[in-house]
Amino acid sequence: MRPPRILTFAGSIRTGSYSASLAALAAKELALLECEPVLISLADYPMPIYDGDHEAAEGPPEAARLLREQLLSADGVFIATPEYNAAVPPLLKNAIDWTSRVKGEGDPFRKPVFCIGSTSPGALGGYRASMMLRQVLALGLGALVLAEQAMVAGASQAFAENGDLKDERAQERLRGTLRALIEQAALRAGLRV
Ligand SMILES: Cc1cc2nc3c(=O)[nH]c(=O)nc-3n(C[C@H](O)[C@H](O)[C@H](O)COP(=O)(O)O)c2cc1C
Numbered sequence: 001m002r003p004p005r006i007l008t009f010a011g012s013i014r015t016g017s018y019s020a021s022l023a024a025l026a027a028k029e030l031a032l033l034e035c036e037p038v039l040i041s042l043a044d045y046p047m048p049i050y051d052g053d054h055e056a057a058e059g060p061p062e063a064a065r066l067l068r069e070q071l072l073s074a075d076g077v078f079i080a081t082p083e084y085n086a087a088v089p090p091l092l093k094n095a096i097d098w099t100s101r102v103k104g105e106g107d108p109f110r111k112p113v114f115c116i117g118s119t120s121p122g123a124l125g126g127y128r129a130s131m132m133l134r135q136v137l138a139l140g141l142g143a144l145v146l147a148e149q150a151m152v153a154g155a156s157q158a159f160a161e162n163g164d165l166k167d168e169r170a171q172e173r174l175r176g177t178l179r180a181l182i183e184q185a186a187l188r189a190g191l192r193v
Pocket of ligand 1: 011013014016017018019020081082083084085086119120121122123124125126
């Protein structure tokens with residue numbers, strides 16, 4: 001039986017991004033578990049800001065089609081979001097919005113199991129953005145979003161040079177969350193009996 005495919009990406013493409021660090025750490029941890037991790041960057045999926053006129057004239061951008069394919073080929077998805085003004089950043093929301101507009105076979109938001117990570121240099125660890133992302137995915141798009149999630153507060157000091165979290169208990173909590181994602185993704189995909 002094949003291992004579950006787990007897609008991971010961040011809601012920031014900034015150089016030195018903390019959420020990109022969390023996505024990379026998740027992919028590194030996933031590689032040690034029984035799954036096939038796939039780490040992508042939204043930098044490779046550039047999309048204009050959603051505009052209904054653009055959509056009517058040209059349809060969704062090619063990057064949205066490609067991101068849809070990535071989601072559809074995944075059994076689980078880990079998204080690490082930053083927090084902008086208590087919300088999900090426009091880069092991530094825009095990518096989700098465009099991807100939701102691509103028509104085709106299968107539903108990229110209902111097929112895989114989603115798991116949320118969030119980061120912030122502040123004390124709340126992007127908690128408010130994580131709640132908004134949960135709303136968008138679950139209420140907006142009908143996704144199954146795991147109750148377990150990973151939050152990294154004080155992000156500017158949280159990562160060691162090798163990319164791990166300095167706080168071992170936080171790293172162990174991340175591992176537990178990723179194990180839950182693999183388990184639920186495998187169950188949903190019929191890869192576990
Ligand atoms: C427009 C804007 C709004 C922000 N609002 C918040 C916020 O509401 N809460 C928070 O914890 N950090 C906020 N920040 C700080 C971000 O958490 C910080 O810039 C972080 O490094 C962005 O994520 P990244 O490192 O993955 O790029 C904001 C940053 C920007 C640019």
